Amino acid sequence: xxxxxxxxxxxxxxxxxxxxxxxxxxxxxxxxxxxxxxxxxxxxxxxxxxxxxxxxxxxxxxxxxxxxxxxxxxxxxxxxxxxxxxxxxxxxxxxxxxxxxxxxxxxxxxxxxxxxxxxxxxxxxxxxxxxxxxxxxxxxxxxxxxxxxxxxxxxxxxxxxxxxxxxxxxxxxxxxxxxxxxxxxxxxxxxxxxxxxxxxxxxxxxxxxxxxxxxxxxxx
Amino acid sequence: xxxxxxxxxxxxxxxxxxxxxxxxxxxxxxxxxxxxxxxxxxxxxxxxxxxxxxxxxxxxxxxxxxxxxxxxxxxxxxxxxxxxxxxxxxxxxxxxxxxxxxxxxxxxxxxxxxxxxxxxxxxxxxxxxxxxxxxxxxxxxxxxxxxxxxxxxxxxxxxxxxxxxxxxxxxxxxxxxxxxxxxxxxxxxxxxxxxxxxxxxxxxxxxxxxxxxxxxxxxxxxxxxxxxxxxxxxxxxxxxxxxxxxxxxxxxxxxxxxxxxxxxxxxxxxxxxxxxxxxxxxxxxxxxxxxxxxxxxxxxxxxxxxxxxxxxxxxxxxxxxxxxxxxxxxxxxxxxxxxxxxxxxxxxxxxxxxxxxxxxxxxxxxxxxxxxxxxxxxxxxxxxxxxxxxxxxxxxxxxxxxxxxxxxxxxxxxxxxxxxxxxxxxxxxxxxxxxxxxxxxxx
Numbered sequence: 001x002x003x004x005x006x007x008x009x010x011x012x013x014x015x016x017x018x019x020x021x022x023x024x025x026x027x028x029x030x031x032x033x034x035x036x037x038x039x040x041x042x043x044x045x046x047x048x049x050x051x052x053x054x055x056x057x058x059x060x061x062x063x064x065x066x067x068x069x070x071x072x073x074x075x076x077x078x079x080x081x082x083x084x085x086x087x088x089x090x091x092x093x094x095x096x097x098x099x100x101x102x103x104x105x106x107x108x109x110x111x112x113x114x115x116x117x118x119x120x121x122x123x124x125x126x127x128x129x130x131x132x133x134x135x136x137x138x139x140x141x142x143x144x145x146x147x148x149x150x151x152x153x154x155x156x157x158x159x160x161x162x163x164x165x166x167x168x169x170x171x172x173x174x175x176x177x178x179x180x181x182x183x184x185x186x187x188x189x190x191x192x193x194x195x196x197x198x199x200x201x202x203x204x205x206x207x208x209x210x211x212x213x214x215x216x217x218x219x220x
Numbered sequence: 221x222x223x224x225x226x227x228x229x230x231x232x233x234x235x236x237x238x239x240x241x242x243x244x245x246x247x248x249x250x251x252x253x254x255x256x257x258x259x260x261x262x263x264x265x266x267x268x269x270x271x272x273x274x275x276x277x278x279x280x281x282x283x284x285x286x287x288x289x290x291x292x293x294x295x296x297x298x299x300x301x302x303x304x305x306x307x308x309x310x311x312x313x314x315x316x317x318x319x320x321x322x323x324x325x326x327x328x329x330x331x332x333x334x335x336x337x338x339x340x341x342x343x344x345x346x347x348x349x350x351x352x353x354x355x356x357x358x359x360x361x362x363x364x365x366x367x368x369x370x371x372x373x374x375x376x377x378x379x380x381x382x383x384x385x386x387x388x389x390x391x392x393x394x395x396x397x398x399x400x401x402x403x404x405x406x407x408x409x410x411x412x413x414x415x416x417x418x419x420x421x422x423x424x425x426x427x428x429x430x431x432x433x434x435x436x437x438x439x440x441x442x443x444x445x446x447x448x449x450x451x452x453x454x455x456x457x458x459x460x461x462x463x464x465x466x467x468x469x470x471x472x473x474x475x476x477x478x479x480x481x482x483x484x485x486x487x488x489x490x491x492x493x494x495x496x497x498x499x500x501x502x503x504x505x506x507x508x509x510x511x512x513x514x515x516x517x518x519x520x521x522x523x524x525x526x527x528x529x530x531x532x533x534x535x536x537x538x539x540x541x542x543x544x545x546x547x548x549x550x551x552x553x554x555x556x557x558x559x560x561x562x563x564x565x566x567x568x569x570x571x572x573x574x575x576x577x578x579x580x581x582x583x584x585x586x587x588x589x590x591x592x593x594x595x596x597x598x599x600x601x602x603x604x605x606x607x608x609x610x611x612x613x614x615x616x617x618x619x620x621x622x623x624x625x626x627x628x629x630x631x632x633x634x635x636x637x638x639x640x641x642x643x644x645x646x647x648x649x650x651x652x653x654x655x656x657x658x659x660x661x662x663x
Contacts (some may be wrong), residue, residue, distance in 0.1 A: 003237045034260065038413055038420040054235040068260040071268045074243040077257060077276075141628055144601065147248055175626030177424075200424075203627065 004101065004214040007052030010115060011167070011212070012122050012138045014179050014201035015066065018043040019193055023065045026085045026191050028155050034066045036202065042066035043197055044082050045136050045181060047124040048212075049115055050094070058094040059113035061126050061134070062087050062104075063188065069151045070162060070220065078164070081151035086188045088126065088133070102163060102217065103156040107188050121178075122206065128186060135182040138204040139174075146171035146207070154217070162220045169210020179204045246272045250279040251601070256623045282306060284604025287611070287619055295327045296513075298640050302616050306608075314616040315648040317634040322483060322591055323563045324639025325553040326513025338548030346541040350377075351530070354541030362547050365554050366518050370481075370489055370504055374526040376519045377547075379539045381478050381507030382408040384517030387533030388474065388505060390415040393443055400434045400471070401445040402426065404452065409445050409476065418443075425450075428461035435469040442471035448480030448491030452625050452633060454585075454592030456480075459495045474503040478517075479592055481506035482557050488564055512553040516542045567591060567638035574636055574645055581653045582662040586631075593634040594620075595652065597661060603630040606659050613651045 015036075023033035023041035033041035044064040051057050062084050069081035088107040089095045098104045111133065114125040120140045126133040147168045154161040179201045183189045247253060258273040277285070286306045293301040293310055296319035301312045325331055338358065348354030359377055367375040378384035389412030393399055397418040401409050404425050413420040419438075423430040435442060444466050446457040457475070466473045477490040481504075485493025490506065492498045503525065508516040519529060529536075557563065571591050578585050584596040597603045600621050607619040610632070621630035632652075636645075656662045 001239050003239060005235055005237065031262065037422055038410065040420075040422075052235070068262050071261040071263060071272060073271070075246075076244050076248065077246045077253065077272050079252070079257070081262075142599075146252070148252070174628045175622075176629075 002216055004054070005052075006048075006050050006212040006214075007210075008169075008207070008212060009049040009051050009209060010117075010122065011046060011048050011169070011205075011207035011210070012115075012124055012136065013044060013046040013205040013207075014136060014138050014181065015203040016043045016045065016181055016201050017041070017198040018065075019196035022191065022193055022196065026065050027067065027083055028160070030160055031067045031083055031153055034068055043192070044080075045134070047113070047115070047126070047136060049113075053094070053097075055091070055093040055097045059090040059111075059115075060087065060094065060098075061111070061113070061124075061188075067153060075164070076149040078151045079148045081153065083153045085191060088188060102152075102214070103154045103161055131186075132182075132184050133186045133188055134184060135180070137180040138201070138206055139176070139178045140172045140206050141174035141176075141204075143170035143172045143206075143208060145169075153220075160220050161217050163217045164215040166213040166215075167207055167210065168213070169207040172206045172208075173203060175203050177202065246275055247279065250276050251283060253280075254622055284607065284619075287604060287607050290616075292616075296321050297327055298324070298637060298644050300616055302611070304611060311611065311614075314611070314614055315644050315651070317615060317617040317632075317636070317648060319637070320479075320510040320635050321513050321637050321639065322479075322511045322567060322635065323513070323553075323557065324637050325511070325556060326549075328513075328553070328556060330556065331513070331549045331552045334552035335545045335549040338545040342544035344545070345543045348541060349537050349539065350541040351537040356541070356544050356547065358544050358547040358551065359541055362542075362551050362554075363518075365551060367520055369487075369554060369558065370506075370520040371498060372504065372520040373523040374521070376526050376529055376533070376536065377542055378517040378519070378533075378536050379542050380515065381505075381509060381517035382411075383535035383539060384505055384507070384519055385409050385476060386412040386415060387535035388503065388519050388529065389413055389443070389445070390534060391529050391532035392416070393418040393441070397441040397443070398435070398438045399443045399445060400431060402447065402450075402457070404450050405445055405447065406451065406476065406478070413445075426455070426458055428458060428465050431462060432465045432469065435465065435471055442469065444471045444473045446473070446475055448475055448477035448484065449590045449592060451479050451592060452620060452631070453594055454588035454590045456491055456494075456589050459491060459497055459501075463497060463500055472502045474505060475501050476505045478505075478507040479510060479590065482511035482554075483564060483567065483591065488557055488561070508550050508553075512550055512557070514550045514553060515546050516550065563638045567636065570638065570640050570645060571636050573642070574634070574649060577645070577649045578653070581649075581656075583653065583656060591636040593636060595632040595634055595656075597630045597632065598628050600628055600630050602659065603632075606655060606661070607632065609655045609658070610652065613655055615648055615651050615655075617652075 017040045020039045020041040046062040048060040063086040064082035064084040069078045087104045088111045112127040116123045124136040150165045291303040299313045300316040346354040363375045385408035393416040395417035399413045399418045400421045403422040421434045481490040492501045504520040508514045603619045617632045
């Protein structure tokens with residue numbers, strides 16, 4: 001089994017309510033959206049500052065719909081499972097690597113990222129030639145060591161794919177609803193009905209200075 | 221040095237590595253998981269999650285989850301005998317801050333005597349749906365008594381408070397309608413919304429501006445659902461502001477007074493009376509399992525509303541009617557509520573004492589305005605250990621953590637009763653503060 005590792009300085013993430021109708025349109029037929037409330041599903045927004053990888057250093061933003069995981073005897077139960085429907089990176093090399101290795105759908109341009117940390121908060125800005133794509137603000141709770149598994153689902157033509165991902169880093173999470181998401185009209189967000197996406201997260205997460213490990217892609 | 225301790229200027233981790241795929245345990249740290257992790261999974265067998273859940277449960281139960289469903293071996297009085305299922309010991313005479321017996325009525329001699337008389341006359345159960353053969357004269361009397369007490373034309377009795385919400389919302393609203401509830405609404409409200417097939421929305425807790433945003437632009441039938449007292453935070457609904465929005469947007473309003481009927485307001489009618497808005501609220505709902513110490517729920521409102529629900533509240537007519545001995549006990553308990561307003565005075569004196577005592581000791585009790593007092597811990601990793609210490613110290617109180625409340629919004633949910641003596645409160649407060657100090661929650 002080949003393991004692929006990515007070293008990161010920060011992984012900032014938050015979960016927002018979105019319309020289940022949008023989630024169903026985004027997901028392939030074999031996946032279903034998790035509903036956090038009746039007719040409300042979950043948009044996960046993650047931003048990474050990668051400091052070590054096969055393709056060097058880069059920043060990345062991932063928009064995903066959260067789905068139920070796939071329970072497999074003999075494998076760790078994941079903390080969560082998701083289907084990334086739009087990824088963007090700051091370098092072409094990172095983009096080509098993720099498309100080829102993980103079949104992740106990408107916005108095909110290099111984007112600019114800002115990570116501003118102050119007073120226990122991280123504000124992430126994502127820009128396309130200077131125009132804003134999204135702004136994500138997450139605040140921290142206490143950090144505890146974590147080594148958590150996740151399931152990531154992808155598609156490649158008619159193939160249904162899954163990869164196990166492990167996050168090993170000090171981890172903070174809370175549900176104080178102090179964060180914020182601002183989404184702008186942009187090709188990255190066109191699958192979403194923006195006014196149906198909650199502007200505040202019901203959960204905020206932050207991994208600091210750790211390793212993200214991918215196992216091999218498998219067909220399901 | 222673990223990978224998570226690495227500094228960024230150390231030698232980089234190898235970007236790829238080859239290893240053998242071996243069978244791995246489902247959990248490295250079972251306590252990092254909770255019930256929400258077993259809610260659903262993709263796959264083909266509905267039983268897929270049984271094995272991992274049972275594996276998880278076997279590991280986490282002795283680590284803290286055993287504190288749920290502790291059997292009590294006595295009445296839910298101010299002192300209670302509780303079985304510590306971790307050690308097998310019956311812990312006797314614990315100060316009880318867990319039961320919802322807000323007026324101490326469940327074990328009053330008059331209530332017990334009324335139940336015994338009804339057992340002799342009617343036996344154990346009603347043996348039928350209320351729409352067919354299960355309506356007893358006692359049940360009709362209870363409905364009349366509740367309506368009179370609430371100052372409404374009519375009332376309908378349900379077997380539980382849960383079924384009252386499910387039956388009311390599911391019976392009244394339809395596909396294409398809109399129901400907007402406070403984000404902290406009880407599960408029974410949520411389930412009623414789902415069963416009704418109406419569009420469901422939730423507004424940020426107690427935020428009238430957010431409610432307005434959720435109602436705006438919808439032309440069809442609208443129902444807003446709020447609670448008199450919210451059961452995890454113990455705060456009140458800002459009813460005047462909420463009502464103003466409902467009127468402006470043409471929405472009906474339901475107030476679930478499960479934790480406030482028989483307690484709030486000059487006559488104990490509830491939070492709606494407390495705000496002087498009794499007649500402005502369209503539908504009043506409450507339960508009998510808390511302040512009246514029994515079982516069941518009710519809806520009170522206009523006769524026309526009750527007549528309509530009679531035909532469409534499935535949770536009522538597809539259930540057996542409330543058992544006659546229970547109904548007899550409730551009738552007597554309600555008589556006592558009316559005859560003894562000093563019970564409420566005693567409750568509020570006890571609440572004032574305990575809130576002040578805890579606040580003065582530096583305990584975070586949030587925005588509590590009621591007999592429900594959240595003792596905030598805000599650390600999901602430590603609450604069970606603290607709960608175990610409280611149990612052994614002599615206090616029966618329930619830890620509440622995710623998913624019942626948000627992550628790291630964990631707390632102990634304290635219920636104050638009119639029946640608590642000053643000694644109960646002082647001794648209990650001392651024990652709680654001592655344990656919290658020992659754990660660095662207060663200094």
